[in-house]
Structure formats: structure tokens, C-alpha cells
Amino acid sequence: MKKSALQKARASYQPKLPIALQGPVKVVEGRPTESVADQAAIKALFPNTYGLPEIRFEKNATPTPGKPINVGVILSGGQAPGGHNVICGIFDGIKKIHRDSRLFGFLMGPSGLVEHKYIELTAPIIDEYRNTGGFDIIGSGRTKLEKVDQFNKGLEILKELGISALVIIGGDDSNTNAAVLAEYYKANNAGVQVIGCPKTIDGDLKNGLIETSFGFDTATKVYSEVIGNIQRDCNSAKKYWHFIKLMGRSASHIALECALQCQPNICLISEEIQERDMNLDDIVRYIGDIVISRAAEGNNFGTVLIPEGLIEFIPEFKRLIGQLNEVLGANKDKVAGMDEAALTQFIFDNLDQQNLAALKKLPANVAKQLMLDRDPHGNVQVSLIETEKLLSGLVADYVANNADFAAAKGKFSPLHHFFGYEGRCADPSNFDADYCYSLGYNAAALINAGVTGYMSSIRNLVKPAVQWIPGGIPITMMMNMERRNAEDKPVIQKALVRLDGAPFLHFAAKRDEWAHNTCYMYPGPIQYFGPAEVCDQPTLTLKYEHKDK
């Protein structure tokens, strides 16, 4: 692999570890835990791994002799910056425990375990990937590990390789599955521990115990860099409105963090739109009125951040999408062969009046996307809907009919952007490089402590890395029961943006000023070699959430 100058320079970066992990550790057990909700149901489903204590690692005066461990690792789901450093941390951690320990990587996600596709991750391979972005060291995939025959198939190869612990690096669903797998292997005395690691750029895997998922820091910094650049352009040319959609699935954490970083004129927060029961007209009016008021000041330019999941949070469309998914799901075979016209008619005939009205409100191309572009499960592909163009088109109509806008000789020229893939595989920021390496190193300590069904946890993240607190959280503790595909399932609660949380409240207090004045911030690109105040800052979301620490 030919390397860029930055990759070469960055290869020698030594990620910072919490002081407690820098030498021998001792395990400090907390009290038995409960799940966040539905305790009885969760306990019944996880008889062997429910109620375990939280664990904290502390510095130990005397080293305890370790024995060699073989460990397997899986990258699950979408890429997030720092995944390679988690693996490097595991490698260094188990080698520190015993030099004969070995690490195996299963290829292209959980399917690698089931299909027995793997490589041994040796020191030369590991060294190629230190502090780099991407998941290309072993690849990733979206196969869900949730069936007993998958577990048994996986166990065959784990036994064959002498692997006694498996680390699953993934988002909320993958960690849920890690807990199920841990329970299954424990119940069957399989002799394999399972440890999870909190990964997702979306930032929606966090709670009282997991302060943030890795990758969120780097991804939002990349998006903030390009948003900042666009804003500087916008404020120089003074003639475009930039509509910028941001990845992040359901939750609006990414959009909110970028808004805090960049201070755009407008940022929509899906959770607020749902809470306030705003329909599409309300949203268009909110944006349009700001466009008109800026035009009155002679400012025919601005920026709008739009979370990817928006459309599913607008109550009228949530309802429409729900019925579309239901109708098409229930008639999967029937609609499979239909041409566009027939399918459109079928949908029109099967929607209720309210949903039909919502559908007909949409411009033809968006309505078509909703009806026709569906994933293999028959679901609407929300991420493909060009909400940025939908909104700018409706705003154009709104301002065109406004007398104040005409009187101000207002102009409205929108441009559109969607950022997502630009940030998922960026080289990790110092924060993510350190955090990920610590999560992996800490996972090795959890394995050495003999536990299973735990998520690797590093806390106190707003402080310098040496002061971070390593430990483990029983995954069952984060679970509740939710209705998924007509079944009640134990799942880790997804963290949406809290409207009573400090990050949102900070944004809400400032947004009117940002809308009408031009208060753009230009964060610039991630820096790796400069002063700490430039290179080592966590997200503003994390700072505001943990301000009092």
C-alpha cells in the first residue's frame, strides 16, 4: 500500500491511554445493575448475563501474571473513523497480557464469523493500520447475528482457532446482538466471552454510561470543515442559499453538532419537528420567513442544515411512510411484477385519505421516490429522498408569493449538498484515535477480567485522556423492550436528540441570532500536529452534556 505523506507522519502517533490502563489494572466491581426499563422481561431473556455489576479499572501496584488469549474481532455495520485503532488497542492489550496472545479478524462483518472467513492480525498488519480511517483492515458488513444456527456455526470456527473471546465493534443493533450472543454462549458453557464496542458516527449510541460512540467526533469535524468552507463561500459571494443534508439516520445529533460548530442560519432538528407536530408547510414557512427577512436586509444568501432522517419525523409523512411500508410489505408478491403506472395506481387505491393527501402534496419526483425506490425489505429508502431539494423547491414557491420578498427585490438561488460518505472513513481525530485505542485496550482488560456481555466503556471524556475512566457496562443494563417487525424485542435504547439536553438548549438559545445575523464559524480541517486547543478538543455536544464535570 502506497501511503500519503500524512499517513506516514501519522503512523507514529502514539494514542493517549487513561492512566489506569497504562500499567497493571485491578477490577473494581460496582453494585448489581438493572436494565433501563422492562426489567422483568429483559431479565427473563438474559438469565445468565442480567444484573451483572458495572466494572471500573484502577491502577494496580503489582502486576498479575497473565496467560495467552486468542481473541476474535468483528467490524459490524457502517464505517466510523477509529475502527482500526480499536483493533490496534485490542492487539496491544492482549499482547501486553501475554506475548503469545493472538488476534483473529473475521472478514466483511458478522458474516465472516458464520462463513469462517478470517485472517490472523499479526504485528506487521496491525502496524499498517494504526491511526488510519476506514474499516478496510478486515472489512465490515451488515449481516445480523441473531439466529442460533449462526451462533453455533460461529462457535465451530472459534473453537477451531482456540478463540475464547470475541469483540464486536458496532452500533446499537450490533451490540444488542452481542448481548444475545454472550447470553447464548454463557448458557451453553461455550467458553467464549463476548465484548461490545460502541461505534457509530450517528452519535445515537449513548446513555448515562456510554458518553459517546466513536467516530462521531471525527465525522462531525469533517462535515463541519466543509460546511464552514461553504459558509465562507456563501458569505463572500452573497448570492446562494446552501441546503446541506447530513447523514445520521434517525437522530439529528450530527446536524446539531455541526450547527454548534458552524453557526448556520438554519438547522432543522427532526426530534423537535416531531415534538412540535410540525408539518411540511410549517417547516417551509419557518425557512421561508428567514429567507424573506434576510432578503429585507439585502442578504440573499444563507445556509440550512437538514438531518438525513427528517422526513420520517414529520408526523404526516411518518404516517404516510408507515402505511406505504405496511401496504407494500403485505402485498410484496402482488406488487413485484407491476410496472410504474400499475404500482402507482395500487398505492393510490390502498392509502387512506389523509395519507393520499400527504402524498399528493409532494412534488412528483419525491412522491415517486417514496413509492418506487424501496429496499429489499420493501421499506422506503429514506436516505435516498432528496429532502434538501424538496425543501428548497417549496421555499422557492413560498417566497415567490410573498409581497415583502418582492418589495425587497429578494432573490432565492438554492444550491444543494449531501455529506455522509466524506466523513465515515476519515483519519480519526486525536480524540477518536485516543478514544478508540483506549476502547480496544480496555476490551482486552475486560477479557482478562473474565467477563462477558459487557460493553467497553471509557468515561470522563471531556477531560484529558490520562484522566479518562476505563471499565465495562453490562449491555443488558442499556436495554428495553421495543416493537420491531411485529415482535417485542430486547434492544439497546437508541438515543435521539433530547430537547431538554444542554446541546439543543444552547442551539435553541442562539438560533434566532444566527438566522438573522451572519455568525458563521469556520472550523477548518482536522489538525493532528498543532496546539492542543486545536487538535484535542472533543465535540461541543460532549462538552455541553458534561459541562459540570
Add this chain to the structure above:
Amino acid sequence: MKKSALQKARASYQPKLPIALQGPVKVVEGRPTESVADQAAIKALFPNTYGLPEIRFEKNATPTPGKPINVGVILSGGQAPGGHNVICGIFDGIKKIHRDSRLFGFLMGPSGLVEHKYIELTAPIIDEYRNTGGFDIIGSGRTKLEKVDQFNKGLEILKELGISALVIIGGDDSNTNAAVLAEYYKANNAGVQVIGCPKTIDGDLKNGLIETSFGFDTATKVYSEVIGNIQRDCNSAKKYWHFIKLMGRSASHIALECALQCQPNICLISEEIQERDMNLDDIVRYIGDIVISRAAEGNNFGTVLIPEGLIEFIPEFKRLIGQLNEVLGANKDKVAGMDEAALTQFIFDNLDQQNLAALKKLPANVAKQLMLDRDPHGNVQVSLIETEKLLSGLVADYVANNADFAAAKGKFSPLHHFFGYEGRCADPSNFDADYCYSLGYNAAALINAGVTGYMSSIRNLVKPAVQWIPGGIPITMMMNMERRNAEDKPVIQKALVRLDGAPFLHFAAKRDEWAHNTCYMYPGPIQYFGPAEVCDQPTLTLKYEHKDK
């Protein structure tokens, strides 16, 4: 203005100057020059500014006493990283000549001169903008300075402010206009010198004397950062083909530089497509065959870079666009009131058979864009045509009908990106920060030398900044006559990608390997504080073009 941590840290960066500009300078005059072509015609149009000598500045042992100068500055056209540093360089340069010198900035481009809109740029203002991206210090605009009444109107305010020299920072057209203005003021003894500065991210303002325009370095580094990130994602997920369109107007310099930096599977070069007379089918076949061959290896992923101006270089569409512009231009009033259907019919009736066939080959939405989305002059808005989607759609059809692709169980899932506004206002790289500051500082030296109609020139750019060679090039020297809007006009030759140039030849020698193997490079974000091999590298285009220096 609230500043980001990076902006604060970056404010204190002291741009590097060529050694020759670090103290008193002496002027070394070369021999009289000739224009690159059409010498007689150019000479006739520029009797007072034609044939001037090239100028080089050298270190002088003894300082010559300077007197105060009032200078005006204009930012013209699209933003490019480093514009602020040109202005800072001018400011510091004229202050060094005499502390009572003053700098005035005309607002929102050349129209500021004509409409007498300006601010004085004082030290506190200048200090706010050192080493920052954007043109927001005084704004920019696209008004063309080409009429005598504009020149006279401008002269009024220049006289009023006691300005004896005007610096125009712009691309090829703006520098052409600077030359015309210089000639006019000289011919009329107006007592105002005019100096140009080579600006454009597109990289198409260069020649034997101007090695590169400023902004190209930073913009291509930003694009290469995000392309690299996408490629790492692509190589991790292994399931998407990313079609990435890149800004750059006509020339493919940006796409080529990004290809050299990132080593994508495919990069289209418009100039080559024109030279080889490739039509749309040829291009689709070229991409499609690589998609098929990669699928046969199990690699259903890849990256394709597409220059913004592509469509105008495909001979069949160049011809079509030409006739469309002609027909609609000649019937401007007639078509103004037509609805979509009538206009479409009018176009169908007025195109020749060959062009009608080319138009009908296109998917409906692209044909519609060509026919209906036109700028105020009636021209096709090439930058709005989604060539990335056009190509991926046609490639999808092509591979769907291929037996090898079916046999390999190939999959083709395209994703689309367009990068442009992300790079035009980025914080300048060290290279652009140094180059721009030197261009501005050097412009002050040219003013002090009493010349007019010169472009500020800094050469030897592949060497460290101290070794750069400052001087001035008569703008007329870069000119030839070209047909524009049915008139022969003197213009600076636009530099397209040379198919016999080292950058293209390097790319051409490697592209087959890059297509079939996966050789992605990940340049990462621009660094400002690290080792020189990471922070201070010029573009590969510049390196290859000046390899033997």
C-alpha cells in the same frame, strides 16, 4: 467575528517570502516581449503596453527611499483560497515602502469601482483576515470591466482617493480586462497603474511564465481529502461505485490533480475525450468495461472522477450545445414567453438532424436541463447538468446487458457527489498562504517600480519559498486573438490540460493499473502545523510540470 480555534492559531502564521523580497529590491529588466500569437493585432490594440520587458526582482544592498502610495484592490470572479493573503501582502508591501501608504478595497468585485463602493483597509481589518479563506474581506463579483464609461467612472473615484495603482485579483478574463484598463489609463495619462494577480481554483491560468494560479493548490487538496475519505469508505464497504463530479469549468486540471493525489479507478479528462473524438457511448463503454472487469474479480465497487466541463468536450454535445445557444440566442424574445411544451417543440423544429439525434439520446431529465435551464445570456448552464448521474445511469444500462457481468453475479450500485463550493473558500494551505502573500507583496514592488499592465509573477514554485523568483510579466505577452460572441477579441489564452504534458502522461501511464487493482491513496486533510513533507508540498501537477528544475 467569533473565531474557531484553528483560525486563532493560524492568525499568527507568518507567510514565507522569497529571499529577494525580504529586503530592498532592485529591478532587473529582461528583453522586450511579444504576445504568444497574433502579435500584430495585439500590438495594435495595446500600443502603450505592448512589448514591455519581463521584470525580475533581486535583492538590493542599499534601500531606496520610497514615497507613500495609495492603492486600490479588487477581487474579481469566483472565490479562491488565499485571496485575503494577496491583500495582506499588498498592504504589508506598500507599508514597507512607506508607512503612510494606504490601501482601499472596492466592494463586491469590479462593480465596486464603477459604483464607488469601497472601504479603506486598515491594519486592524487586515489582521482579522491573515491566512484565512474566503473573499469576505471586501467581497467579489462578476461584473466585467470592459467599457470606457466604466473606466472613466472608476477613474473618478481613484482620483478622489488619490489612488495611483489598482490591483485586480482575478482569472484569465479579469486579467485580460486589467490589461485593457492599463492600456486605457496609460493612453489617457490617467496616472493609474494596473497590476493583475493570477487567481482561479480551476488552474487554467498558467503558461510558460505563470506557473500556477493561486487557490488551485488548496482547492484540490480539499477535494482530494474528501475523495480519499470516500475511497477508504468504498474499499471498506466494497459495494458502491462513487461517481464524483469536480468543479473546474472547462479545463480538467482539478480532476487530473485529484486523480494523481488519490489514484481512483477512473478519471475522465475532457481534453482527451475531445482529442480522441469520443462520443457518449464510447465513454460509457470505457467506464462500463472497467465495472465489468472489476466485477469479475469480485470487486463491485470503485470511484470515477468527472470534470465539470465534460459535456462540452464530447464532440456530439459540443455541437448540440452550440446550436442550442445559437438558436435560442437568436430567438431570445420569441422564446421568452413560451411554456415548456412550446419551447421543446420550438427546439425540436430548429435543430438539425444530427443534433436532434444527440438530444434524443439523452435521458429525459438531462435533455430537459439542456433545453430549459439557461443563464441570463441564454446559454446552457453546463455546471447544472448532472453528468455524474447521466453517466452512472447509462453505465447501469450497459452492464445490465452484459453476459460477463451477469456470469460474475456483478452488482452496480452508484452513489453521486459534486465537490466545488467545499474548496473555493478553504483556509489556504501553507503553499497558497505563502504564494498569495508573495504575489501581493510582489505587486507592491511592481507598483513601486512604476510599471503598468503587468501580472504579478512568482516562479520556481516547486522549490522552498525562500528560493522563489519574484517579478512581473506584461499581460499582453500572454494574449492571443479569439472569437468571442461573434467578435475577435484579445484574450489571455486559457490553459487546458495538455495531453503531452507530464501530469497527464503520468496519469495515462498508471490508469490501467489503478482501474483494475485498487490503488487508492488517502491524502487526508490539509495540515498547517506538522512536518514540512506533510504541510508544504505543492500540487503534483506543479511537481511533474517542473520536475527538472
